[in-house]
Amino acid sequence: MTQQELDQRFSSAEELKEKGKYLEALTEYLDLLDNYRNPRIFGPAHLISALSGIIEIAKHIQEAREALLVRRSQWEEMVLSGSGGYQEMSDIHLMNDLMEHPEQNLVFLTRLANLGPSHQDAYNRFLKMVWKELASAGRFTELEPCIEKQTSFILCQIAQHHVMWDFAEDAEKGEESQGMLEYLLPDAILIYEALLALGKDDIASKLAKWVFECEPLAEAPPQFITAANKMGRTDTADALTRALDSRSFFPKSGNAGAVSPVPNSGDHSQVFEGDTP
Amino acid sequence: MPTEREVKRRYDQARIDAKKGKYAEALEGCLFFLDNGGSAGVRLSYTLSDIMALSEHLPDARIALETRRDRCEASILDGSGGWQEIHDFTSFNKYLDERDRSLALLEQISHIPKLQELHATLLNHLWERLATEGQYEKLASIIEDEARNIAGYLARHYVVWSFLTEGSDEHSRDLGMIRRQVAQASLAYEVLMAVHKDRVAETLLRWVLRCDPTGEAEALMSAAAAKAGRGSDSK
Numbered sequence: 001m002t003q004q005e006l007d008q009r010f011s012s013a014e015e016l017k018e019k020g021k022y023l024e025a026l027t028e029y030l031d032l033l034d035n036y037r038n039p040r041i042f043g044p045a046h047l048i049s050a051l052s053g054i055i056e057i058a059k060h061i062q063e064a065r066e067a068l069l070v071r072r073s074q075w076e077e078m079v080l081s082g083s084g085g086y087q088e089m090s091d092i093h094l095m096n097d098l099m100e101h102p103e104q105n106l107v108f109l110t111r112l113a114n115l116g117p118s119h120q121d122a123y124n125r126f127l128k129m130v131w132k133e134l135a136s137a138g139r140f141t142e143l144e145p146c147i148e149k150q151t152s153f154i155l156c157q158i159a160q161h162h163v164m165w166d167f168a169e170d171a172e173k174g175e176e177s178q179g180m181l182e183y184l185l186p187d188a189i190l191i192y193e194a195l196l197a198l199g200k201d202d203i204a205s206k207l208a209k210w211v212f213e214c215e216p217l218a219e220a221p222p223q224f225i226t227a228a229n230k231m232g233r234t235d236t237a238d239a240l241t242r243a244l245d246s247r248s249f250f251p252k253s254g255n256a257g258a259v260s261p262v263p264n265s266g267d268h269s270q271v272f273e274g275d276t277p
Numbered sequence: 278m279p280t281e282r283e284v285k286r287r288y289d290q291a292r293i294d295a296k297k298g299k300y301a302e303a304l305e306g307c308l309f310f311l312d313n314g315g316s317a318g319v320r321l322s323y324t325l326s327d328i329m330a331l332s333e334h335l336p337d338a339r340i341a342l343e344t345r346r347d348r349c350e351a352s353i354l355d356g357s358g359g360w361q362e363i364h365d366f367t368s369f370n371k372y373l374d375e376r377d378r379s380l381a382l383l384e385q386i387s388h389i390p391k392l393q394e395l396h397a398t399l400l401n402h403l404w405e406r407l408a409t410e411g412q413y414e415k416l417a418s419i420i421e422d423e424a425r426n427i428a429g430y431l432a433r434h435y436v437v438w439s440f441l442t443e444g445s446d447e448h449s450r451d452l453g454m455i456r457r458q459v460a461q462a463s464l465a466y467e468v469l470m471a472v473h474k475d476r477v478a479e480t481l482l483r484w485v486l487r488c489d490p491t492g493e494a495e496a497l498m499s500a501a502a503a504k505a506g507r508g509s510d511s512k
Contacts, residue, residue, distance in 0.1 A: 037280055040314025087281060152440040159432035166480050167425040206439070 003041045006032070010049055017053055022061045029053045030067055047091070051098050068095065076108060079122055080115070086125060093129045105130040106137065135190045140197040147194055151203055154187050155210050158217070165216045177216035185211075185220055189227050196231040208240070284313045288324065295327065300334045307331065308341055321364065325372040342369055350382060353395055360398055367402040379403055408464050413471035413505070421477045424465045428484040431458045435488035456491055463497040471505035 001009075009032060016025035033050045036042055051068070058064035075092050078084025096104045109130055112123040127134075128146050135143060143150070161184060165176040188211050195204035211220045221244050228237035279287075291306025307328050311320050325342070332338035346369035352358030353366060370379045383399050386392040400407075400419045407415055416423075434455055441448040462485045469478035485494045502508055 038284075038314050148440060152437055155436045156433040159436050160429045163425065163429040163432050163484060166484070167421075167428065167477065210436075 001036060001041065006036060006041050006046070010046065013053060014049075017057055020060075022057045023063065026054060026057050026061070026064050026067065029057070033071070047094065048098070051095055055098055068099070071095075072104075076111075079126075080111070080119070085122075089122070089126050089129060093126070102133045102136075105133050106139075109134075131194075132187065132190060135194045140194050143194050144198055147191070147198060147200065148203060151191050151195065151207055154184065154191055155207065158184055158188065158210060158214055162214045162216060173216070180214075180216050181219060185217055185223065188217075188220070189223055192224060193227050193231050196228060196233050196236065201236070204236075279309075279313050281314075284310055288319075292327065295331065300331055300338075304328065304331050304335055304338050304341065311345070317364075321368040325368060329372050339373070342373060345369060346373065346378075350378075353382065353386070353392070353399075356391055356395075358395070363395060363398045363402060367399070376406070380406065404468075405461070405464060408468050413468050416468050417472045417474075420465060420468045420472065421474060424462075424469060424477050424481045427458065427462045427465055428481055431455065431462060431488050432484060434458060435490070438490065452490065455488070456493070459485055459489055459491065459494050459497060463494075463501040466498055467501035467505045470502050470507040470510070 009028065013025050013028035013032065016022075016028060029050045032042075032046070033054075037047075054064050054068055058068065072092055072095055075084060075088040078088045079092070092108060093105055096102060105126075109123070109126055112119050112126055115123075124145065127142070128150065131143055131146060131150050134140075158180070161176065161180045165173055165180070168176050188207065192204055192207055195201070195207065208224055211217055211224070214220070221240065225237045225240045225244065228234070228240060287306045288310035291303045291310065294300075294306060295303035307324055311324050311328070314320075328338050328342055332342075346366060349358060349362045349366040349369065352362050358366075366382070367379045370376050379399070380403060383396065383403055386396050386399070389396075397419055400416065401423065404416050404419060404423055434451065438448065438451040438455060441451060462481060466478055466481055466485070469475075469481065482498055485498060489495075499508075502510060
């Protein structure tokens with residue numbers, strides 16, 4: 001099947017669903033989901049489209065919900081038996097996310113944990129996928145093995161978007177900034193809370209420094225102070241407040257010349273330590 | 278249609294076959310992976326390298342790659358090919374050590390109106406070669422996007438590096454990668470300065486200086502400005 005043919009079949013499944021031909025649409029989506037998962041043509045957008053389509057159909061016919069649960073069980077069993085791997089875990093996570101069943105991810109994580117060292121690799125991989133659910137549930141201790149990598153990951157995303165914001169024309173900056181505030185800042189704050197809970201203050205400080213120096217995330221500092229207070233870390237919250245009042249962590253103003261000073265090189269010594277971005 | 282797992286399994290087997298001297302079987306497995314959507318990062322690097330290694334024992338290996346390259350070229354010229362075919366075409370030429378063919382195609386399609394989108398994509402793949410040859414004006418339309426991509430890549434790499442343990446193998450290896458990205462950025466800076474895209478040049482410069490743990494970037498960027506004939510603008 002070519003990319004074009006696959007897209008066409010997705011369109012016809014969508015059309016069947018829109019016409020209320022739920023059973024036929026379900027059959028089409030399931031056939032695509034089960035038999036055409038070739039990475040050359042079937043991308044993540046197709047998976048989301050198939051699962052979302054089936055979830056919508058499930059509002060009308062019971063068979064759709066059952067079909068989803070059967071597949072989730074199959075994928076879980078594949079991971080548990082060792083015949084499945086990253087792909088199946090990613091599918092389970094996405095399905096639970098789309099079905100708004102985040103607690104099911106933690107149930108599966110616990111099942112993997114209970115299987116002990118033989119499933120350590122699978123556990124570690126799934127742990128990275130469900131870090132947000134764990135942090136939101138306050139299960140910070142379990143995040144210990146992956147929190148540094150997760151911090152690095154979120155900072156990479158922030159850095160990437162900061163670059164895009166910086167290169168954008170002025171008229172486009174607002175949209176870029178909005179996306180960062182909407183999608184990246186909540187994750188950065190959740191990670192910050194987890195780092196403080198785990199006593200990883202040096203990494204928390206590094207995270208805060210990067211975020212505070214990110215111009216499009218100008219709304220971040222007060223939210224970090226709230227997060228520190230929420231975690232019972234009034235010392236850190238006070239230090240951040242003092243720095244915010246004195247604006248000591250904000251970039252010093254100045255324009256870059258053809259070869260100019262490093263931007264945002266303000267003095268952060270009052271609040272921050274460790275590596276400098 | 279083979280599943281992702283099947284495609285990967287066949288390639289794993291091909292690599293085992295190659296080690297055992299079963300070259301024909303190994304070639305078959307490599308080509309299966311190449312033709313059936315093996316992961317992008319692997320198929321256009323390791324797999325092509327494996328096929329060229331097999332060509333030392335099996336002339337058919339090189340011919341198989343040439344055939345696929347020619348097919349890509351034809352699809353680009355008739356307009357049916359897209360981003361993937363351009364990516365494949367330039368990668369095949371790189372491993373066949375026939376990079377000039379990519380430049381020849383670039384020239385060939387530069388005047389065909391219906392292929393301008395593909396022309397821009399091909400330029401993206403070949404910009405470093407053209408920049409090194411001082412063909413700055415040809416790059417004016419794509420260099421801003423390249424600069425942004427390089428800065429994004431460099432910033433992400435710098436973040437990852439800053440989390441590695443100092444003195445570890447990873448730390449040194451990644452520093453080497455950052456150094457290469459800084460060099461690439463200086464080449465993009467040279468083009469930007471040459472075509473007077475100063476706002477983007479300054480933005481790129483800021484990010485390079487911000488994400489340079491080597492202390493070598495400033496000199497490289499100044500040299501790039503001088504090479505572009507803008508040395509007096511660089512302080």
